[in-house]
Every structure is written in structure tokens, then in C-alpha cells.
Amino acid sequence: MSSPDPDNARTAGATDAATEPAPIKAVPLRRPGRWVAAIVIAILFALFVYGAATNEGYQWGTYLSYLFDVRITEGALVTLELTVLAMVIGVVLGVTLAVMRLSPNxxxxxxxxxxxxxxxGTPVYVQLLFWGLFPSLYKVIELGIPFGGPHFTHWNVQQWQAPFLFAMIGLGLNESAYMAEIVRAGINSVDEGQREASYALGMSWSRTMWRTVLPQAMRVIIPPTGNELISMLKTTSLVTAIPLTIDLYGRAHDISSVNFKPVPLLLVAATWYLVITSVLMVGQYYLERYYSRGASRRLTGRQLRALAATTNLGEVAK
Structure with a gap:
């Protein structure tokens, strides 16, 4: 056999190197429109802040003096309590109504x-007005056998001085109607095969609903429920229809009616609403992330690092 000619091999290598394509250089796409839009928005925002800061009509001194006033902080606490209690009523009753809506009965x-x-079908403000007039509509509530039968107990509603209780009931009953539709949508999002598997295991309809369907529906139920909680916080400002004036908006309104400075007191109430809403949004984010586990194929940073470490260990072992 004849040995390969080194000159021919060198020539072939040079030809291959000459014909090899040059590496592609990635050039980022320039987007000048984004920078122009960002600059315009920043300028407009700066002008708005400067104009509000120099506008004497906002009365920033009064705003700062009442921002942490004891009456305002107590009103914020009452608003938070009213929001949580009304939302608990709305969630519990809403789940019950959703299950009833999907019941074969x-x-x-x-x-x-x-x-x-x-x-x-009726505005929440009108419903709160009815709850404010409840003592005049039902003066006495009696529990017993109707049509002349004996009465076991009775309550004098006119002696109830509990506007907070009526506000909580009114907001909770109204919220339960919307929560029922949210829960029903979450239940319908669960695959029908889950119910069929539960029926095959001998579970009843109610047990299937509470043990199989509802836990899986939480991924769909949680996001709109968080939105309803934030909306409930702002809806509490309507309890003046009861009337209830110990909440955040009621306290701010009472103070402004005395010092005749409504603008700074409205800004104080808006600031507290914004702070509480921001805290609730953070809690909603983590709660949604907890119930969304396994629903997305996108890996988190920790999962990517663990996968990279596992791959490197496998290469070293080889």
C-alpha cells in the first residue's frame, strides 16, 4: 500500500478551512422606541410629582399631621377586621352555594x-342600606312554632346597637354570591376523570367534591379570591350606609367635616388603603405560587441550579 501524500493532506485541510463558514455574530436588536417612551413617561411623572408637591391645595402639612393619627390607625384596624370577617363569611357561604349549584338535587x-x-342583581350599597334599616323592619325576632304556637325565645332587634355586625353580615352575604361563581368555575376546571375515578373507588358525590375536586380546584380559585379580598377592603368604605363611621373612611370623613380640609384627609385614607392593599397583594402572590406548584413547566432558579449540578456530576462520573 502507498502511504498518503502529506502535501495532498495539507492541501485538503486548507481547502476545508477555506470553505468553513465564519461564525455568526449575534447583534442585539435595537429598539429606540422603548427608550423614547420611557423618557417621555419619566418626564411626565416627574412633572406630575413636582406639580403635586408644590400645589398648596393638597395641604401636605395637614396630610403629615393626620397620617399616623390615633383615630386613623384605629379606623384602619377596624377596616381590616371588617374585611377579614366579611371575607370569611363570603368564602364559607360561597363554597356551600357553589356545591349546591352543582348538586344533582x-x-x-x-x-x-x-x-x-x-x-x-342588586347593588351592594342598596343591600347595606337595607341592613342599616333592619332594626326598623324587624323589631322583634321570635323562634318557635308558627301560626299561634308557643315561642321558645325572642330577640328585640331594636336594642341591638351593632352597626359593625350588620356591616359584616351585609358585606359577607354579598360577597358569597360572587365567591360561589368563582368556586363553581374552579370546580368545573377539574378534569371529569377525577370524579369518575372517585366514583369508581366508592366515594359519594359529596365526599368526591370535598376530598378530590375542591383541593385541585384551588389553583383556579385562589387568584380571583385574592382580587375579591382586595376589592372587599375598598368596598368597606360603603358601610357609611349602615351607618358605620368607625372604619378608615368614616374616621377620615369625620375629621374632615370638623377641620374643613377634605383633600388631605382623603389622601390619608388613600395612603392607608394603598399600604394594606400592597400587603395583601404580597400574600396573594405567595399563596398563588404555592398552589401553582407543578402546573407550569418553567423551572425556577433553584431547580435550574440543581439540574446543572446533577449534569456536571454525571459528566465527572463518566
């Missing part, structure tokens, strides 16, 4: 539909 379905029709 026609009586339960009809009752749930009628409840939703009434409380979703």
Missing part, C-alpha cells in the same frame, strides 16, 4: 340560583 340548585340572582 334540583331543590338545592334552585335555592342557590335564587340566592345568586338576588345578591348579584
Amino acid at each position: 334540583p331543590v338545592l340548585r334552585s335555592v342557590s340560583w335564587g340566592y345568586l340572582w338576588i345578591f348579584r
Whole structure:
């Protein structure tokens, strides 16, 4: 056999190197429109802040003097308590109404539909007005056998001086109608095969709903529930219809009616609403992330680092 000619091999190598394409250089796409838009927005925002800071109509001195006033902080605490209690009523009753709406029992379905029709079809302010007039509509509540039968107990409603209780009930009952539709949408998002598997294991309809369907529906239920909680916080400002004036907005309104400075007191109330809403949004974010585990194929930073470490260990072992 003849040995390969080194001159021919060198020539072939030079030819291959000459024909090899040059490496592609990635050039980032320039987007001047984004920079122009950002600069314009920044200038407008700076002008707005400067104009508000130099506008004497805002009365920033009064705003700072009442921002941490004891009456305002107590009103903020009452608003937070009212929000949480009304939301608890709305969630518990809303889940019950959603299950009734999906029940095979026609009586339960009809009752749930009628409840939703009434409380979703009338404004919440009108409902709160009715709850404010409740002592005049029902002076005495008696519990017993109707049509002349004996009465076991009775309550004198006119002696109840509990506007906070009526506000909590009114907001909770109204919220339950919307929570029922949110829960129903979450239940319907669960695959039908989950219910069929539960039925095959011998579970009843109610047990299947509480043990199989509702836990999986939480991923869909949690985001709009967080939005409803934030909305409930702001809806508490309507409890002046009861009337309830110990909440955040009621205290700010009472103070402004005395010193005749409504603008800075409104800014104080808006600041507290914004702070509480921001805290609730942070809690909503972490709660959504907890219930969204396994629903997305996108890996987190920790998972990517663990995967890279595992790959490097496998290469070293080889």
C-alpha cells in the first residue's frame, strides 16, 4: 500500500478551512422606541410629582399631621377586621352555594340560583342600606312554632346597637354570591376523570367534591379570591350606609367635616388603603405560587441550579 501524500493532506485541510463558514455574530436588536417612551413617561411623572408637591391645595402639612393619627390607625384596624370577617363569611357561604349549584338535587340548585340572582342583581350599597334599616323592619325576632304556637325565645332587634355586625353580615352575604361563581368555575376546571375515578373507588358525590375536586380546584380559585379580598377592603368604605363611621373612611370623613380640609384627609385614607392593599397583594402572590406548584413547566432558579449540578456530576462520573 502507498502511504498518503502529506502535501495532498495539507492541501485538503486548507481547502476545508477555506470553505468553513465564519461564525455568526449575534447583534442585539435595537429598539429606540422603548427608550423614547420611557423618557417621555419619566418626564411626565416627574412633572406630575413636582406639580403635586408644590400645589398648596393638597395641604401636605395637614396630610403629615393626620397620617399616623390615633383615630386613623384605629379606623384602619377596624377596616381590616371588617374585611377579614366579611371575607370569611363570603368564602364559607360561597363554597356551600357553589356545591349546591352543582348538586344533582334540583331543590338545592334552585335555592342557590335564587340566592345568586338576588345578591348579584342588586347593588351592594342598596343591600347595606337595607341592613342599616333592619332594626326598623324587624323589631322583634321570635323562634318557635308558627301560626299561634308557643315561642321558645325572642330577640328585640331594636336594642341591638351593632352597626359593625350588620356591616359584616351585609358585606359577607354579598360577597358569597360572587365567591360561589368563582368556586363553581374552579370546580368545573377539574378534569371529569377525577370524579369518575372517585366514583369508581366508592366515594359519594359529596365526599368526591370535598376530598378530590375542591383541593385541585384551588389553583383556579385562589387568584380571583385574592382580587375579591382586595376589592372587599375598598368596598368597606360603603358601610357609611349602615351607618358605620368607625372604619378608615368614616374616621377620615369625620375629621374632615370638623377641620374643613377634605383633600388631605382623603389622601390619608388613600395612603392607608394603598399600604394594606400592597400587603395583601404580597400574600396573594405567595399563596398563588404555592398552589401553582407543578402546573407550569418553567423551572425556577433553584431547580435550574440543581439540574446543572446533577449534569456536571454525571459528566465527572463518566
